[in-house]
Amino acid sequence: MSSSGDATPHRFLVYDIDRHGNWQLTKQIAYRTEAGNRIPEVQAYGRDSLLVEEAAFSTTAGNSEELYAVTGVKAAPDVSAVANLSLAPAKDVISKKLWRTWSPAPPSAPRPGKRRPTRCWTTTRA
Numbered sequence: 001m002s003s004s005g006d007a008t009p010h011r012f013l014v015y016d017i018d019r020h021g022n023w024q025l026t027k028q029i030a031y032r033t034e035a036g037n038r039i040p041e042v043q044a045y046g047r048d049s050l051l052v053e054e055a056a057f058s059t060t061a062g063n064s065e066e067l068y069a070v071t072g073v074k075a076a077p078d079v080s081a082v083a084n085l086s087l088a089p090a091k092d093v094i095s096k097k098l099w100r101t102w103s104p105a106p107p108s109a110p111r112p113g114k115r116r117p118t119r120c121w122t123t124t125r126a
Contacts, residue, residue, distance in 0.1 A: 007032045009085035009093070010039060012050070014073065027078040030085050030093045034066065048073045052096065068096040 012029040033039060037054035044050055050070040057063050076094045079085065085093075 007035050008037075009088065011079065011085060012042065012094075027076075028080045029073060029076045030079045030082070030088050031070070031096070032093050037066070051099070064101070066098060067100040069099045070094055070096045 010031045010033065012031055013025060014027045014029060015023045016026045017023055031039075031052065033054050037056045039052060040055050041053040042050055048071060050073065052068045052070055053065060054068065055063065055065045072094065077092045079088060079092055082088050082092065
């Protein structure tokens with residue numbers, strides 16, 4: 001949680017695998033958490049969508065978690081050249097839709113299958 005309670009910008013790094021089996025960084029996407037939240041997990045589904053888990057802890061309310069659906073990754077602006085995402089215009093931040101909220105924390109999710117991925121995602125703080 002940021003000290004100000006503001007929403008925090010994050011970079012999602014998008015890697016694609018080429019026909020030779022090599023991973024290449026293809027773009028960076030700007031994502032903003034809700035105020036006070038952090039990102040414990042990101043999962044790709046399909047080649048153009050993500051599920052993003054946001055979580056927070058409060059001494060008065062305990063744990064809370066929200067799951068967001070993010071679509072349109074291919075069309076999202078590449079923010080590789082943006083040094084400070086806090087200054088990025090709103091149009092550069094990918095949109096998200098609340099999918100589910102848990103409080104307290106959600107039950108364990110099933111483990112993914114052994115299917116070989118063709119796209120990989122990572123996240124960093126701006």
